[in-house]
Amino acid sequence: MRVGLLGTGPWARLAHGPALAAHPGVELAGVWGRRPEAAAEVAGQFGARAYADPDALIADVDAVAIALPPALQAPLAARAARAGRHLLLDKPLAATVAGAREVAAAVEASGVRSVVFFTLRFDGPTSDWLAEQAAAGGWFTARADWYGAVFGPGASPFADSPWRKEKGGLWDVGPHALSVLLPVLGDVTDLAAAHGPGDTVHLTLRHDSGASSTAALTLTAPPAAAGVCVEFRGTHGVATYPGGEFAATDAYARAIDALTSAEPHACDARFGLRVTEILAKAEELLG
Structure with missing residues (x-):
């Protein structure tokens, strides 16, 4: 190809x-x-x-x-x-x-x-972990928090990105949060949104499984407070995202594998559209 x-x-x-x-x-x-x-x-x-x-x-x-x-x-x-x-x-x-x-x-x-x-959907261990949580079911709530520290001096190669400065954490790391919540809890049927400090946005989501979730999204966290936290709570107890470092190039290679495969992938344009619809609705609610 x-x-x-x-x-x-x-x-x-x-x-x-x-x-x-x-x-x-x-x-x-x-x-x-x-x-x-x-x-x-x-x-x-x-x-x-x-x-x-x-x-x-x-x-x-x-x-x-x-x-x-x-x-x-x-x-x-x-x-x-x-x-x-x-x-x-x-x-x-x-x-x-x-x-x-x-x-x-x-x-x-x-x-x-x-x-x-x-x-994260193309990182092997994370993808496997999400599949396990989706198969387990029984979740009644979850959270997916992305605290980025992008704009500090020398903090990130994306610090000069105009669109990230304009759209903030909702549009940059919000897709990451939705990409891990939706495959486990189902589509979003209702949501609320509130501003936090800087570009921080807090989302509260209702899913078609009946579960609820929250997400804290920002690119302007203090560097010492930066990080990602994902957890699901339900009848099986608490499942916490194990985290860990992985190479973006390895994850991207799996995305290439998906493109060259004859099998459709869950993260296709239709899923990208649904994520965009949810982000736009949250942006509308924030005013």
Whole structure:
């Protein structure tokens, strides 16, 4: 499978590019970016061709991997899908529900495969742990808290990301929280949202299983307070996410495996659309 990479930022250099270049099942055929010099640099780093036009790259490949802000990802993904190209996308799928619906509709109409890279869902041990909790059932409540410290000096390669500064923790780490809650507790049927300090958002969710959950989401936590906590409580007791370090490139390689497989993956464009709908509803409630 020949894959074109759209995007040249930190995530393209740290995860998408290395994993695509190393994967035995795909060929990283080309790179396009909004800055031609960055496209040339990233293409050279991973032995690919730099493209000046995204449509030219889309025309030359079987699939596209997109590492761009959500407002840019959605229209390019829809164009690629309509051209018959498979999609390996990042979260959130889009910055608006309309954008996400356009992608999902294009995928459905063309019949291409789509995978949205919700990082923890493609980490092997985490995916296995979530499957165990979903199979166990009997949960009546849960929490998924993401305390990021992105914008401190030297804290993160994403500190200069304009869309993260604009959209905050709700849109950046909110998808992570939803990606672990929904497969275990079911779809969201009701939600409430409240502001915390800085960009912090607190969500309270009701799921179609009857369970409830909460999520605390921020990119502006003090560095000493940063971290992730996921737990489920129910008839079996308490199940706590074991955490641990893992390589983003290894998780991304599993996302590539999912794209090249004939079997559909749960984290597809339809799931990305549903996550976007929930985020947009929370944003609306926050005012």
